[in-house]
Amino acid sequence: MATMIQAIRMALHVGEERLGVTDIFGQDVGPPLGGIFTGTQGLKTAWNSPLDERGIVGMAIGLALAGQKPVAEIQFCDYAFNVIDLLKIAGNIHWASAGDWNVSLVMMTPVGAGIRGSIYHSHSFDAQATRIPGWKVVMPSNPRDAYGLMLSAIADPNPVMFLEPKALLRVKGQPGEQIPGEPSDDKALSKMIDAPLGDRSAWKPEWPKLGEFYVPIGKARIACSGNDVTVLTYGRNVPMCTLAANELAKEGIGAEVVDLRSLHPYDWAEIKQSVQKTHRVLCVNEDTEITNFGEHLIRRITEELFYELHAPPKLLAGAHVPGVGLADALERATVPQVSSIKAAIAMLARHEP
């Protein structure tokens, strides 16, 4: 099974071969490196940009205005904070010009904690991203969804932010989550599409015959079903919540983990259905807890499904501190862990009105 980063790379390859992608660019995105996480190795339209995030986003907007199909990378979302006004512009051009122009681009950026990245390689971006109208925002939790969401992002006529949970980039897909056309043997796939170490000047990837598989933007996925507590989450926290749910199942608690996949637009129909079944809600994400995307979900659930609720909805998110500290104990204390997720689900399940 492919890893998430291999899945993204294969989707970008399909993008440039079949969906009109013209430019895949950013810092260290082109040869020889092909991305610091290897996401853009061997891609024919990949190129290295100057070390200038404003230039990267401005370039992407300009290319899109000129009818190109750019995929721009911000190396870490931690370095996207100086481009927020340009992201707002990408999001408002269609609206401000009353439909005269649209900006069809993809911005991809690794987000979140879990790799001991310290203060500047652990930021989350979901709260910021969902505050910029005019964008669609997606975050996969497994390789196949990463592939399908990337194809949908590329095909979309709007700016789409593709948030990559960096802790999951090297995680392989589960059985049954095959990408259409990927070789079943990991080693064979690696040999075909991973650049060799050392001199790569003569290397060329050998791409498998990949199928087109789209995960529609705006559709959630039930990662694990249950009747007692709805867990609304995305990205890195999906496998953590699933693990917590599996452990709790042994104690007789049924948690339903809803992997949102799209943060905007989000799948309200699926959320509503799950909450009407379980009557209890937990939101889990890593962004700092004040003005958090989970807060929005809780607000809407409280407003629209108040009389369905049997327990106060709960948010488990990153601590509102200036960064994620490097030491193991600090990182764990800052963002949700399987143990804290388990405890929160159990607490909600046992809550008596």
Place this chain on the structure above:
Amino acid sequence: MISSLASGGIGVPSTAAELKSSERNELVPDLARKVHELMLKARVLEERLIAMYKQGDGYFWIGGPGEEALNVPLGLLVNKGQGLDHDYLHLHYRSNATVLAMGADPVDWLRQMKSTATDPYSRGRNFAGHTTIRKWNVVPINSPIEVQFSVAIGTAEAQRKAKSKGITIVQGGDAGTAEGDFATCLVWSSRKGSELPLLIVVANNQYGISTPFEGQHGEAHIADRAKAFGIQTALVDGNDPEMCTAALTEAFHYVRTQRKPCLLEATVSRLYGHSSATGAKLVRSEVDCMDHFEQKLEERKILTRAQMNEMRARFTAELLEASLRVREEPPPLPHTIWDYVLADKNNVGNGKGDPWQP
């Protein structure tokens, strides 16, 4: 003598000495009359917009009275059209004369000033002077200073790769060049082997909102900063439409043929202050490009004072009449805030509110 603004159709001045000789840069009478007429129309338009603001027919005025001598020739030199083979324009909020010279209808500015539903540029969403015309590659003008310098590199890059005939033009003021976007533009447009067909125009009116040039800049000329990148530069008196025509013609020709960036810095006037926020009052101490040009045209017997006065009175009456008509045009309906949020869904509001409510 400059006889035509058709691309490549004129003898382009090739030396600084030639550029400085105003005689050689004289426009032939027909062209002089055309440039004058457009400058006058643009000026009268600004005056009408200011009057509308002062009469309560608009919330805010910002525009380019004092930049007409630069902006009209700029608009006339554009290879107008849609797509890579035409020029892309990334303009600023003082560019009205450029877009007017390209052929836009002045009444549409009045509509944007009055925030009507008929405003074709933003349907009542944006300030006056924030034009966008996709069919002519005029990308939406934005309020944040200098961001167009980061975006312009993208259309220029697309043109570079396509080896198209079109070039990209980006324009802004002097104070804004302190923003990182200006450095972005210089760095990305001058990379060796990947130079961009980009004409950078800095309209230097010597002010931010209130902060004078001296307090903000150590460099003698903004254009000097481009030299470090090997970018061709030019300085021009932006109050002289003939000098501007010559310098812009040369700059356009260079970018079009060499497919490399060029920075042209023009000293211009700010005739009504920064915007309505600073009163929109006529500043008599500033040089007025109209006065100088009209004097020349009179001396050269291209137009008489009476003819020019008659034109001014006619344009003024026409725009006054148009502004009264625009007053009667409908305002946007509240639910239209939901229109055009995204390009695929909800293109036109259904009045039901949030498009994400299933």
